[in-house]
Amino acid sequence: MTIVYRTTGAWGVGQGYNLTALQVDGNFYDLDQRIQAIEDNPPEPVNISNIIVVGTQMTIYLEDATVFGPFTL
Template sequence: MPIIYRTAGAWGAGKGSNLTPTEVDENFHDLDERVDALETDPPSPVEISNITQAGNTITVHMSDGSTFGPFTLPRPVQRPTETLNVSASTLTPTDAQTMFYFRCSHAVGCAVTIPNNSAEPFLVDAEIHFRQTGAGPITFAGAAGVTLNVPDGFLAETAVQGAVVTAKKVATNEWDLFGLLAEDVT
């Protein structure tokens, strides 16, 4: 039995006059039956069927086929995860070395090449740290297609023995260099 309304609204035209006592009782009875049906046989909830992850995002899949997401997962700020001593004169870090701390000790320096994303897909916000422990500077260059951003007035190399420089990935093939960089005196 449909509910009887007095006035017009989203439910339709309405009766246009006061309800009789019988109509009021029928409305209450109708609503009571609907609530009783929900209490007796509640509908099955839409539940999570699974959650998938792609990189640093997750998508929630529901039992009715709907999805929520993808949601970007927060990443903790990390400290260097491993210290590696590098005695070679060249170094090309890999994405498995994200957050590594390289101590470069070659006497004439070390040429670091930051690889293209297609070769080493570091996540954006990845950081790699370098310390010049030898007499020669650490020089930084980007592989083909890679941009290294250096502050105006500075070079893409360490300034002195003991200098520490960080390379931070800021876009697909773009890295910022910061730390104790050599001044450009030309």
């Protein structure tokens, strides 16, 4: 089910009038199902694979090849 919007905005064109009780309930149900899916199957974290310090510079590497730094210590 897709979320029903009343107004037009970043989400696209709304229907332009008040939502019915069924549409409101449907919106809440849709959001609840999405949240439940995330709670039941949380995404795997991206962990630190290694940290390298050279002199006063520290660089952090993640398992997905993301790099943070270098940072001055």
